[in-house]
Amino acid sequence: MDKAFDKEREVDNEAAFDKFRDCAVEVLQVPAEKVTMEARFAEDLDADSLDLVELVMALEEAFGVTVDESELEDIETAGQAFELISSKL
């Protein structure tokens, strides 16, 4: 793949993560700097199952995607959730 294409993808990805972070900040009421790819929902972001459902609903709306309940089973970090959403774009 040529470099220009990679660069473009990277920029898209960054914009998408910004949007993802905005959703997380709003729904989970955490500071933006805590929403990193490595952040664990339960331990680092103090999010319970209801918070996660709310976040998913917000992400579905923001990104115009649909997430099935079964896809959420192994999601533990913000990064995993972001990858899931990204894979649908």
Next chain:
Amino acid sequence: MTAANPAAADEGRANRAAADEPDGGRVVLVTGGSKGIGAACAAWFAANGDRVAATTRGSAGELKPPDGVPEERFMGLRCDVTDAAQVEEAFGQVEARWGPVEVLVANAGITKDVLVVRMDDDAWHDVIETNLTGAFRVARRAVTKMLRLHHGRIVFVSSVGAFVGLPGQANYAASKAGLVGMARALAREVASRQITVNVVAPGVVETDMTAALGEARVGQLVGMVPLGRAGTPEDVAAAIGFLASDAAAYISGAVLPVDGGLGMGL
């Protein structure tokens, strides 16, 4: 809750104040609001200073503001609770005008009384679909927004029939008993957001639905009521209003009989 977490309580009040602009008063939605218990609830909440949206599956024109309630504090909406699109539409209209629903009274209900041996699948299905699944639909829609508000009140209108099981009402009794299980599960799911979910179980109440039982049957039932009279829709509305009030903040997953003592202990 207030003592343990005053910050959360303050936040709740701030949210409520914001939602109240510009008219003040909570946003209440009552399904099946054209007559009987639903209409009495609409009147109760309106008198309490709330803004009330009442729904009917008939024509919205059947819904008039209760006496003395100005048009700007009342909405009459057509909504058949068996149709998810109509539920969405009704909530959308309320939210567009007043913001998220803070109090939901899931009251819409029907009867199709017939003995089990003569009950066809439609009579079973229609009653479950309206009374139980319809209540689920409106509760699901309401809760979605209440989660963000971090407060909310949901009251399901069940029936003493859920516990005594009158002959001819297997479908109705099942639907009304189902509400209790649903309410308890939902109460646990949303408790962390200070949303309470409760059930009232009216007994013999002076409504069209009760009148349909026939005078003899109603007389017989009233004869079994310790308080010696049929209830009024206002009796039930007052109990629902209480469960929806701040005074009932510590009550969730409860079933409150409003039946003059008819179902005591059931």
